[in-house]
Amino acid sequence: MKNIFGNHLPKEDHKAETKEFTILSNGIQMPMIGLGVMHMHGNECVRAICEAVDAGYRMIDTAAIYGNEAAVGKGIRDSGIDREKLFITTKLWVQDADERHAKAAYEQSLRNLGLEYVDLFLIHQPLGDIYGAWRAMEKLYEEGKVRAIGVSNLNSGRLVDLSMHNRITPHVNQVEIHPFYSQEKAVQEMKNLGVQPEGWAPFAEGRNNIFRDKVLADIGQKYGKTPAQVILRWNIERGVAVVPKSSKPSRIRENYDVWDFRLTKDDMTAIQKMEGGRELFFEHDSPELARMFGNYRIH
Numbered sequence: 001m002k003n004i005f006g007n008h009l010p011k012e013d014h015k016a017e018t019k020e021f022t023i024l025s026n027g028i029q030m031p032m033i034g035l036g037v038m039h040m041h042g043n044e045c046v047r048a049i050c051e052a053v054d055a056g057y058r059m060i061d062t063a064a065i066y067g068n069e070a071a072v073g074k075g076i077r078d079s080g081i082d083r084e085k086l087f088i089t090t091k092l093w094v095q096d097a098d099e100r101h102a103k104a105a106y107e108q109s110l111r112n113l114g115l116e117y118v119d120l121f122l123i124h125q126p127l128g129d130i131y132g133a134w135r136a137m138e139k140l141y142e143e144g145k146v147r148a149i150g151v152s153n154l155n156s157g158r159l160v161d162l163s164m165h166n167r168i169t170p171h172v173n174q175v176e177i178h179p180f181y182s183q184e185k186a187v188q189e190m191k192n193l194g195v196q197p198e199g200w201a202p203f204a205e206g207r208n209n210i211f212r213d214k215v216l217a218d219i220g221q222k223y224g225k226t227p228a229q230v231i232l233r234w235n236i237e238r239g240v241a242v243v244p245k246s247s248k249p250s251r252i253r254e255n256y257d258v259w260d261f262r263l264t265k266d267d268m269t270a271i272q273k274m275e276g277g278r279e280l281f282f283e284h285d286s287p288e289l290a291r292m293f294g295n296y297r298i299h
């Protein structure tokens with residue numbers, strides 16, 4: 001498929017050959033690892049982005065509701081890299097998730113970021129008028145204002161339904177994925193639909209003592225890698241893009257240093273057995289969450 005943003009892509013990118021990138025259904029390249037920046041603000045966020053770009057990251061994951069788009073924009077500029085070499089994601093908050101407001105919210109995010117376009121614009125939650133919002137996002141995409149559009153936190157049923165009743169199938173679905181909630185079936189369904197799976201909270205935000213988990217530590221020991229690196233590799237090897245968050249320079253580097261080892265089938269099976277069968281954070285179908293997020297205003 002012809003890339004509407006062809007002239008924004010780097011002319012040559014050798015990294016594509018090393019699987020640091022995936023190709024979305026519309027033909028554009030998306031890095032497999034990005035820096036998550038939730039809860040990072042001001043200089044901490046700027047410094048983390050500079051460190052990440054220096055370490056090799058080419059993707060940054062923010063959202064309107066994180067309240068840090070301006071700091072992300074400053075980080076991008078301060079990093080000194082050509083903007084075209086980066087893949088920037090932001091997300092549409094529930095308050096703006098309808099056909100009338102989605103475009104204005106996108107333009108506000110661009111102003112906050114100080115960018116002319118983002119690479120990936122996601123509907124943040126399966127709440128509000130997401131069908132109306134999706135039609136507005138399809139328009140933004142077809143007008144060449146955004147390189148890819150997607151969703152976040154959609155279960156398989158919602159994802160199929162949204163795809164069936166609209167022109168464009170989401171390019172990405174970003175959902176909670178970590179060893180305690182691998183979402184194996186949902187990941188497979190996304191792949192069947194041509195939707196790139198992307199995992200948020202790949203470390204389960206440190207819950208269940210994940211950084212000291214014996215299964216992960218034993219696997220890592222064989223390759224001289226940490227549990228964090230094993231988790232990221234496990235996701236990448238099953239085709240799931242990841243957005244680990246860290247504000248610490250050494251961990252930012254550690255989390256990108258995953259390209260020089262490969263897990264065995266037994267390693268993958270052992271990690272799969274850590275499955276807990278349910279989400280650790282939000283129940284996206286719950287009335288409490290619908291009320292809480294539905295009432296959460298960002299402007």
Ligand SMILES: NC(=O)c1ccc[n+]([C@@H]2O[C@H](COP(=O)([O-])OP(=O)(O)OC[C@H]3O[C@@H](n4cnc5c(N)ncnc54)[C@H](OP(=O)(O)O)[C@@H]3O)[C@@H](O)[C@H]2O)c1
Nearest residue numbers: 036037038061152200201202203204205228244245246247
């Ligand atoms: N779409 C959605 O609804 C949604 C929801 C949640 C998150 N997200 C995205 O996903 C990103 C990541 O998720 P998250 O921030 O919730 O959690 P996470 O990436 O699973 O975990 C982050 C935590 O792990 C620590 N950490 C990072 N690397 C480490 C390492 N190598 N060793 C030990 N500790 C390490 C960080 O501490 P330090 O910073 O101190 O290193 C931080 O406390 C977010 O930033 C956001 O971009 C999206």
